Amino acid sequence: MTEVTAELLFEVIVGCAGESEAGPLTAGSLDVSFDELGYDSLALMEATAKLRKITGVEVEDELLAEVDTPRRLLALLNGQFAQA
Amino acid sequence: MTTLVTGIGVAAPGGLGVGEFWPAVLAGKSAIAPVRGFDGSGYSVRLAGQIRGFVPERHLPNRLLPQTDRVTQLALTAAEWALADADIGRSLVTTDEMGVVLSNGQGGFEFTHREFHKLWNDGPEEVSVYESFAWFYAANTGQISIRHGLRGPCGVLVGEQAGGLDAIASARRYIRRGTPLVVSGGLDSAFDPWGFLSQTAHGRVSRAEEDWAAFLPFDRGANGYVPGEGGAVLVLEDGTSALDRGVPVYGEIAGYGASFDPRPGSGRKPALKRALERALADAAVEPRDVDVVFADSAGRPDLDRIEAAAISDVFGPQGVPVTAPKAAYGRLGAGGGPLDVATALLAVRESVIPPTAHTLDVPEEYGIDLVTSAAREKDLRTAVVLARGYGGFNSALVVRRFGY
Numbered sequence: 001m002t003e004v005t006a007e008l009l010f011e012v013i014v015g016c017a018g019e020s021e022a023g024p025l026t027a028g029s030l031d032v033s034f035d036e037l038g039y040d041s042l043a044l045m046e047a048t049a050k051l052r053k054i055t056g057v058e059v060e061d062e063l064l065a066e067v068d069t070p071r072r073l074l075a076l077l078n079g080q081f082a083q084a
Numbered sequence: 085m086t087t088l089v090t091g092i093g094v095a096a097p098g099g100l101g102v103g104e105f106w107p108a109v110l111a112g113k114s115a116i117a118p119v120r121g122f123d124g125s126g127y128s129v130r131l132a133g134q135i136r137g138f139v140p141e142r143h144l145p146n147r148l149l150p151q152t153d154r155v156t157q158l159a160l161t162a163a164e165w166a167l168a169d170a171d172i173g174r175s176l177v178t179t180d181e182m183g184v185v186l187s188n189g190q191g192g193f194e195f196t197h198r199e200f201h202k203l204w205n206d207g208p209e210e211v212s213v214y215e216s217f218a219w220f221y222a223a224n225t226g227q228i229s230i231r232h233g234l235r236g237p238c239g240v241l242v243g244e245q246a247g248g249l250d251a252i253a254s255a256r257r258y259i260r261r262g263t264p265l266v267v268s269g270g271l272d273s274a275f276d277p278w279g280f281l282s283q284t285a286h287g288r289v290s291r292a293e294e295d296w297a298a299f300l301p302f303d304r305g306a307n308g309y310v311p312g313e314g315g316a317v318l319v320l321e322d323g324t325s326a327l328d329r330g331v332p333v334y335g336e337i338a339g340y341g342a343s344f345d346p347r348p349g350s351g352r353k354p355a356l357k358r359a360l361e362r363a364l365a366d367a368a369v370e371p372r373d374v375d376v377v378f379a380d381s382a383g384r385p386d387l388d389r390i391e392a393a394a395i396s397d398v399f400g401p402q403g404v405p406v407t408a409p410k411a412a413y414g415r416l417g418a419g420g421g422p423l424d425v426a427t428a429l430l431a432v433r434e435s436v437i438p439p440t441a442h443t444l445d446v447p448e449e450y451g452i453d454l455v456t457s458a459a460r461e462k463d464l465r466t467a468v469v470l471a472r473g474y475g476g477f478n479s480a481l482v483v484r485r486f487g488y
Binding site for chain 2 (some may be wrong): 016017044053
């Protein structure tokens with residue numbers, strides 16, 4: 001089982017929703033809010049749909065709405081992945 | 085209360101930006117060419133007025149590209165140019181006092197075509213979540229509002245070719261109700277294989293193979309029109325606001341009228357003339373005060389005859405110069421009216437009437453003085469723009485040199 005890494009998450013987000021308004025995504029972006037990075041709820045839906053294709057990880061839309069930073073999204077993705 | 089135009093942004097087949105577009109239109113330079121971007125060989129229609137050399141990455145933040153159709157990318161670009169032209173940096177109004185009202189009649193065709201292709205071939209999970217709004221007529225309005233933080237009244241009007249004038253009139257009404265600044269105009273674009281078919285299936289489009297023979301408004305040889313893409317965005321501003329800011333003014337939106345045609349076969353008269361008369365009355369302008377008419381110019385004899393009759397009835401036979409700059413680049417749907425308004429404002433500013441490209445042989449019985457072959461210099465103060473939308477929409481707008 002592969003974990004969703006920050007690198008994969010960032011690559012998928014940029015691929016789906018374009019580059020961040022706050023510059024390139026790095027480890028330093030993990031605790032920056034998606035708002036500040038310029039990604040809205042649709043960008044996250046698009047990215048998690050793509051991740052599901054790649055890794056099989058499913059995220060419920062309701063939980064997704066409560067996630068506000070890349071670090072929390074990773075925790076959600078990998079937490080569910082571990083349960084599966 | 086006066087509604088002034090303080091900014092213009094143009095994205096048209098003849099040119100990206102006013103600086104490219106205006107000289108091309110004055111020269112009657114043809115922007116009509118075989119349809120590009122996909123294999124058009126199987127279509128009965130060959131020619132289109134497409135925008136060349138638009139690279140969205142050069143004009144827009146990368147973030148906006150995955151979520152926007154080509155028409156929205158053109159609209160965002162034209163809006164940015166219009167706002168820069170109006171020098172909004174010197175704005176005395178807050179973003180709550182700035183609105184956006186645009187027209188769009190075709191939605192995000194190319195984007196939707198791509199996503200439908202994924203839906204049928206790869207399954208629903210492959211469809212972009214941005215399809216949820218990228219297809220929508222209001223996407224242009226919404227994206228401009230979000231990008232520039234314009235939080236005042238927003239709207240979209242759909243009325244095919246007439247819709248662009250209706251949007252400008254709607255913006256004018258918001259200004260009269262107290263919103264100091266409204267971004268307005270309209271654009272359309274649908275040049276993917278599905279969009280092109282949808283634009284040509286109704287049979288009003290020319291099947292000619294040569295650009296000079298395809299779109300001949302008011303010519304004896306008129307055989308349909310050429311579909312095009314793009315349009316114009318204007319910054320409309322309350323007179324007090326514009327003068328307080330001290331920005332240059334292109335002109336005034338002085339009057340508007342609209343009407344709807346009777347049911348086909350009813351025997352009642354077409355309603356275009358009524359829209360024209362209402363616009364003149366709204367502007368408190370007599371027919372003799374109008375210096376030029378920018379015609380809707382359908383490019384089909386039956387429809388041209390209706391328009392020629394409306395013009396010669398109101399202004400008298402050969403009573404006013406008439407022109408159709410769109411003969412050089414096609415009918416742009418929602419973009420056609422606003423682009424004609426932009427052209428009329430530039431014409432009034434420089435006192436020159438751009439020509440109707442290609443048209444040469446206007447039947448005597450039309451009774452109109454069509455400006456053909458070359459631009460005509462004339463002192464211009466007041467111009468009328470006419471637009472008809474498929475399905476019966478008629479709109480007329482009066483623009484006037486400011487201070488006259």
